[in-house]
Every structure is written in structure tokens, then in C-alpha cells.
Amino acid sequence: MDLRLNSEFGALKAVLMHRPGREIDRLTPYNKELLLFEDVPYLEAMQREHDYFTQVIKQATGARIYGLHELLMETISDEKVLFKLMEEALSVSRLSHLAESMVARLSTSECSTALMAGIKVHELKRKIPKLPVVDLMDFAYIIPPSPNLYFQRDTAALTPGGMIFSSMKMEGRQREANIVRAIFENHPEFMDNNHKIYPIDGHNSPACIEGGDVIIISDKAVAIGNSERTDEKAIYHVAKSLLAEGTVERVYEVHLPKQRNFMHLDTVFTILDENLVLTYPDALEAVLKTSLYTLKSSDNDQVHIKRTVLKESLLTVLEKEIPYLEIIQLGNGNKEYALREQWFDGANVFAIGPRRVVSYSRNKYTNRSLRDAGVEVLEIPSSELSRGLGGPRCMTMPLSRSSI
Numbered sequence: 001m002d003l004r005l006n007s008e009f010g011a012l013k014a015v016l017m018h019r020p021g022r023e024i025d026r027l028t029p030y031n032k033e034l035l036l037f038e039d040v041p042y043l044e045a046m047q048r049e050h051d052y053f054t055q056v057i058k059q060a061t062g063a064r065i066y067g068l069h070e071l072l073m074e075t076i077s078d079e080k081v082l083f084k085l086m087e088e089a090l091s092v093s094r095l096s097h098l099a100e101s102m103v104a105r106l107s108t109s110e111c112s113t114a115l116m117a118g119i120k121v122h123e124l125k126r127k128i129p130k131l132p133v134v135d136l137m138d139f140a141y142i143i144p145p146s147p148n149l150y151f152q153r154d155t156a157a158l159t160p161g162g163m164i165f166s167s168m169k170m171e172g173r174q175r176e177a178n179i180v181r182a183i184f185e186n187h188p189e190f191m192d193n194n195h196k197i198y199p200i201d202g203h204n205s206p207a208c209i210e211g212g213d214v215i216i217i218s219d220k221a222v223a224i225g226n227s228e229r230t231d232e233k234a235i236y237h238v239a240k241s242l243l244a245e246g247t248v249e250r251v252y253e254v255h256l257p258k259q260r261n262f263m264h265l266d267t268v269f270t271i272l273d274e275n276l277v278l279t280y281p282d283a284l285e286a287v288l289k290t291s292l293y294t295l296k297s298s299d300n301d302q303v304h305i306k307r308t309v310l311k312e313s314l315l316t317v318l319e320k321e322i323p324y325l326e327i328i329q330l331g332n333g334n335k336e337y338a339l340r341e342q343w344f345d346g347a348n349v350f351a352i353g354p355r356r357v358v359s360y361s362r363n364k365y366t367n368r369s370l371r372d373a374g375v376e377v378l379e380i381p382s383s384e385l386s387r388g389l390g391g392p393r394c395m396t397m398p399l400s401r402s403s404i
């Protein structure tokens, strides 16, 4: 499987997802904000909703669904990979020296749980009684939990030119990208097929970028949100690699207001077909400053790119890139519904094929506008899933689609 994608809507053939697990039960009223949740979810109900989502995708597309947990277990059966991941995970609490004994004393399954759901001092003491951490409180985390893992969109992004491995902005998500990168770089099914675009070799603390900010406009153009989560510097480096690679000819940098409801570019628009876009009108019509990166010159190792600040709205940019653009507005044209439904990721539908989407059933006005425009809408429940403030697109990392 060549890990590149040239559209947001080609018929889905393979996707990576994560069924919420024990990491969700780590959320409390006190840590939920740090861990980027609006509320404390009920895990079993959340799993039922997620299973329903997975079933809908399977039945509608026959796509192969990869589960993060299974892939992680297969990847860390290689002890060297496990050791490195464990060391990285422990470095947050400056306890990397415990990696050796953890890998030696814990089973592969216990290690994968520790990597995803975190581990507390007293939990590890049960497994390693003489743990040398006397000065730590029993309830402190040795490895912090990663409850946002079910938002697989954000940990990496596939583009027409190759793969971006994210560098996550928020403390509560930083470890997720390490897990996913370890899988793509070491799992036999993927390791030889990923052409890495970012981070640049030798950059040890790369500027931040998250997958939800990356939208493929066509096989020649990619848009990246300069947002709460993605930095200008990362966009510059991604643009340079993509343009040097040669498939993509234009990279747009779209400035989003740095606020939670616009955390990623995919919270304001998604592409559903060759000329069909779903948008949150308030964001799109605002002149979100947009810059365009193109290739100036490239000979051998020397690549120079040019950045032009555009004086037009994102809407105008989309109209230029997508001929005969048709726009569907969130909330069926009603501002108040649009506001409510944008909060619950109405714009964040997941396209499983041209004009075929999975959408939260709660976003009823948006779903109505989609159907009126001839889009097939497969609805899923979201009472618990939505508590993490992400929608169907956020929960999926497509790995293969029919090319357009």
C-alpha cells in the first residue's frame, strides 16, 4: 500500500481508527481540560457508538479497517521498538531509566496499555515492587494517558506527495504521534511504503503540525491551517518538502482564529466531491489571511520556495482551485443552527466516497442540507464520542482511496 492520497473523497479502501479504550477512563473533572475534553465520557457507551461507526464504514465501503491497538501490539513485539517508545513515554516524567525494567517485567499487552492509557506509580509498583521512585506520590502518573487517541486524523496526514508525521501542540496529546510514527516506520505492512515529508531529518524538536489541519484540495494543491495547533514554521517546511517532491504544485496556508472551536482547518470545511464543499460560512467568508507557497527553483539539493500573501478569502481560493464549486452551508443556512452544529463538528463529516459521507445524527440541519444537495448521509450516534470535541473526519485516518 503506497501511503499517499490524492483526494479527500475517493472511494475508501483502507482506514486507520482507534476504538476508545481504558485511556478514556482516566478522565476526571479535574484533568479533562488539560486532556482536551469537554466532559467525562461513559466508556462503554462510547465504544458502542464507535463500533457502530466502524460497522457503517465497513458495510458501506468494504474498506479494510486497521485498529491502532492491534497494530501497536504487532509493532512492539519488536523489543527494540518497544524500548524506544517506552523511553520516550517515560521522558515526560524524566523517568526514562525505568524503561529497561518495564520492558523486561511487563507483558506486551501491559506495555501497550501503559503506552495508551498511561500508568500510575501504584499500578507499576504492583508489577515491579521495588520500583526506585520513592519520592513520587502513588497516584502520580509515570506515563500520562492519551485519551484523544480515537482522533486518529491528527497524529499524521497522508498527502499526494507522502506522509506528514505530526508534532502535536498540546501537552495532553504529545505522545500520540510517537505511537503512530513507530507503527508506520516499523510495522512490516507499512515500513517500506511511507515516503516521509515531515519532520525534516535532523530536526529534533520539530515545529507543530496536526493532521486535522491538512486538507487535500486536489492532487496538485494542499491547504494547511495555521491554527491553534499548527505553526507557520511547520507549514513552511511541509510546503518545501511537498513542492520539492514534485507532485503538489501549490500549498496554501490558511490562518484560522486561534480558538478551540476552530482548532483545526477541518472544523470549518471538508471536501465531499470534485466540486462540492461543506463549510461553516462564518469562517469561510471572513478574510482568513491566506498565503500561497510555490516552487521558485530547485536544482539538486537546493530548493527555493516562494510565499505570496493573497488578498482573498478562503472561499475565493477554493473557487479558483475547484472549478464549478458548489457550496453546502452548515445548519441549512440558519446562523444559529450553524453555530450549534459547528460546535459538534457539523463540518467535520467523513467522506467515504464521492458525495457519500458519515455524519453525526445530532447535526440534523446540516444533514438536511447535505441530502438536499444529493449527498448520501450515513448517520451515527455521538452522545459520548462528541465529548472530545471532534467529528467523523477527526476519528479516521484514511490510508487508501480509489484515485480520482
Ligand SMILES: NC(=[NH2+])NCCC[C@H](N)C(=O)O
Binding pocket: 035, 036, 037, 148, 151, 153, 154, 173, 211, 212, 213, 263, 264, 266, 267, 348, 388, 389, 390, 391, 393, 394
Ligand atoms: N481533526 C480534528 N478536528 N480533531 C479534533 C480533536 C479533538 C481533541 N480533543 C483535541 O482537542 O485535540
